[in-house]
Amino acid sequence: MFERYHIPIKMVEGRAKPVPKFVIVRADNCVNCGKCEKACIYGAHKRSEEDPRKMADPQNQLCKNCFRCVSECPQRALTMSPGPEYRLLGKGIWTPLMISTIWGESETGKIPVFGAGYRGMFAGPGFDGMWTDMSEIVRPTRDGIHGREFISTSVDLGSKPAFLEFDKDGRVASDDAHALLELPIPFVMDISRLRILHGNMMSGYLHAAKHLNTLLMASPALVPHDLPDDERTRLVPVYPESTDVGTLELPRGVRIAEIQLTPRWREDVRKFKERFPGTVLALRMNAGGEVDRLLPDLVDAKVDVAHLVFDEQGSEHMEDKRHSKDSLRAAHKSLVSRKIRDQITIITGGGIAAAEHVPKSILCGADAVALEKALLIALECRDCPSCSKESCPINLHEAPVEWVEGRVLNMVGAWRDQLLEVLGAMGLREVRRLRGELGRAIFYEDVEMEAFGELKGGELDG
Amino acid sequence: MSWTAEPKRACPADLPEQALVPSDQLRFINRFTVVRADACISCGLCASLCPYGVHKRIEGHGKILSPDDRSCIGPACSVNYFFCVANCPTRSLSVKTSDTYLSMGDPRWTSDMILATWAQAETGRPLPLDHPGNTGASGGGFDKLFFKVPETEVEFSPSEICTSLDLNRRKTGTKVRIPIPIYGGGMSFGSVSVHTMLSRAKAAKSWNTFTCTGEGGYPELLVPYKDHVITQIATGLFGVREETIQRARIVEFKYAQGAKPGLGGHLLHDKNTPEVARMREAVPYTSLFSPFPFHSVYSVEDHKKHLDWAYSINPGAILSVKVSTPNDVEMVSVGSYYAGAHIVHLDGGYGGTGAAPEIAKKNIAMPIEYAIPKVHKFLVNEGIRDEVTLIASGGLRTAMDVAKTIALGADGAVIGTADLVALGCVRCGNCESGRGCPRGIATTDPMLDKLIDSDWGAKRISNLYGAWRLQWCELLARFEMDDISQLRGRMDLLRRADKPAKEVGK
CATH class of the missing domain: 3.20.20.70 (Aldolase class I)
Known part of the structure; x- marks a missing residue:
């Protein structure tokens, strides 16, 4: 029977002390009149429990920045300033807003919905330099997550035959060269590059991958031996460069394995295909101009999945440091121009810091997205400059397995719903049709030139 | 284009008057904070110096009132001989950007823009064409487009400038x-x-x-x-x-x-x-x-x-x-x-x-x-x-x-x-x-x-529209236009830049 794919979400409260966006300071001239208590509809101001004659310290995490207490204090004893700890969260594309948004999504599992219009910068580098298209009318497919129409988020990992071949009896000729794996969501979880990973986190991530019916990429050294079968089939062992594919033993039940791109990759791929014919082979590589030229060769060698890796800001590791937005477009186009796009799957990883980066990556040419650092942020990680078990402000090593699982399910649930909203707005019924659909993307440099190219008095920069 | 062939449109008549409509809620949210330290001896010199009425002392009261931040023009005032901070005999006055100002707003609606909109709603007075509250700080779109406004100020009568729109x-x-x-x-x-x-x-x-x-x-x-x-x-x-x-x-x-x-x-x-x-x-x-x-x-x-x-x-x-x-x-x-x-x-x-x-x-x-x-x-x-x-x-x-x-x-x-x-x-x-x-x-x-x-609110919105109309009139007058329809499609009057050519002190 048909079952609609569903991600179970529930409230999973944070374990750590909240990081307030705004800090209210009560000056000494406060006369404890209690007007702020009446003014605040969020309950940030309360009388002290020990001494009801006095006002307690403001509950900054409840403050929503409406300034009512500030403007109604007869003594003008209240001031509000941006939270110092909040402002210092993260760096680069991992802005305080991105981080706190993931915290919220992982807590509630819901799409962030707020009042008032967009409040950020007009455009920016990387994914901030593009918008997705929508359509006003057409096709009764819509209503997004609130509608009855089903929008598919399934993707395939592996190569697809361009056409079916039949034998002389009219039966479909079996083709073992095409190892294919279908995932119900365009996300895989990649914990092989996380800067910190404790035992409970590993189990929590694995349980989440099982629930989500997706894959968990991890170093085989970290995988416990006594895993039940239904969890082991969720694993993608990521083998290091030094691996000898000729003697490699894949754990039982594994359906997809990943090796690194090395100078001897052709030999490795040939051996892998020989030894593990039904297993999907993914090749992990640092994205770059070299890769655009190499991809057709990978297709020839029957590599199933190319896993392009970017740094945590979403830039290439070397060469011209293109952003994944541009890098993916180049890789996608190099395959499309040779009419071999469907013979390989592209997974992108690195620099995926928000739900919006998923549809944007796919628009630019990726088939699926690997979640990496976002999986850490979902557990309330503060992205401190230096990281160790002892100094961890949130005691990540004590996080219970179910809590880790719940937070990840919530985040992925919220991200999938947001993907559905974007697909719905575009009038697309499945995420496969979003891939590389560049005509439905709006790029800053194009529209800026089209609209204002004729204007004098400023060069068209960023 | 065809608007040149159309007869001159009549200027709007019977427009609402502007009125002062203050808000009790908003008067403590300001651009600057004037701090009076305990060393103040309430001599009242600042009150007699400040032409904006920031400092006030009521006759017969021993102590000077706390400063009215709303009227202060901030550090820009330091060029004036009447700058209270420089003249205070006990050096107990200082001016700083208010914390509230820093925690309010965002790149699209900056603090300056919110405060300027409140001021227009309160007084009905238009912003100067080069006021920082005219543009946001989002770094693109409207915030990167500026009119090439002719510098010389012109005399104009708002009643002779048509800002009408045919629907x-x-x-x-x-x-x-x-x-x-x-x-x-x-x-x-x-x-x-x-x-x-x-x-x-x-x-x-x-x-x-x-x-x-x-x-x-x-x-x-x-x-x-x-x-x-x-x-x-x-x-x-x-x-x-x-x-x-x-x-x-x-x-x-x-x-x-x-x-x-x-x-x-x-x-x-x-x-x-x-x-x-x-x-x-x-x-x-x-x-x-x-x-x-x-x-x-x-x-x-x-x-x-x-x-x-x-x-x-x-x-x-x-x-x-x-x-x-x-x-x-x-x-x-x-x-x-x-x-x-x-x-x-x-x-x-x-x-x-x-x-x-x-x-x-x-x-x-x-x-x-x-x-x-x-x-x-x-x-x-x-x-x-x-x-x-x-x-x-x-x-x-x-x-x-x-x-x-x-x-x-x-x-x-x-x-x-x-x-x-x-x-x-x-x-x-x-x-x-x-x-x-x-x-x-x-x-x-x-x-x-x-x-x-709703009556109070209507007057605030009406004031804002009035202030806007006066600003459009000034802009049109600078460009020697007398009808806002003449502005339509005049992209040549815009330049693309990070900042306006001239901006008053922030």
């Missing part, structure tokens, strides 16, 4: 002219309180322009202002009945909204109070997500039937079609025109909302700045530009944004958030859930909505 530019049908090139955008009952709607309707009446019901039905209290209220028909069809279409001079079809293009309206459960639910014929305290798109419109032919239907119910109505800004926005606009729309209303991606997914606000559909020249040029090439009233909205915050919109090729603009800021909105963005707006604007909470008095 039906076709050869046939009802003609409506409003004296300013803006009218109010749709805000539903439920997303905002009935007092907010009334404030906007009263202001629209005093300026002989329009405001819009939004999609949440037509509250009875608005009926006395029906000549200035647009009936909106949106995908949810809440409270749309024959009589609400028949009583309106303008009927607006909302296909999409800029803040959430491709998604229906959102009203989260808390705000769907019994009164709102009755109006929307829905179950109280359930979340109401409108469908998308109109499930009766899947083609441009369906769209024409849709307009014909409204036209048959109210043959005298002006029909407006509100669409968002996809890649093919110019085709949508042309289609709307041929289907019979008088007004093509483009709502850009950065527009306001009472509740929308953050991902939609930022990422779906292009900003309005790109859509206007695209559609304008296309309509010109199609030879129908002078038959269409092209209206833009979505992230237009100030009078200068409206002027830039017109220079990019629109005829006029629709205003939403600026109306609310005039009522005291601080842009905290908590309109969507719980009891709604803590300042009583975007709420349906029976206690909170009492915070706004």
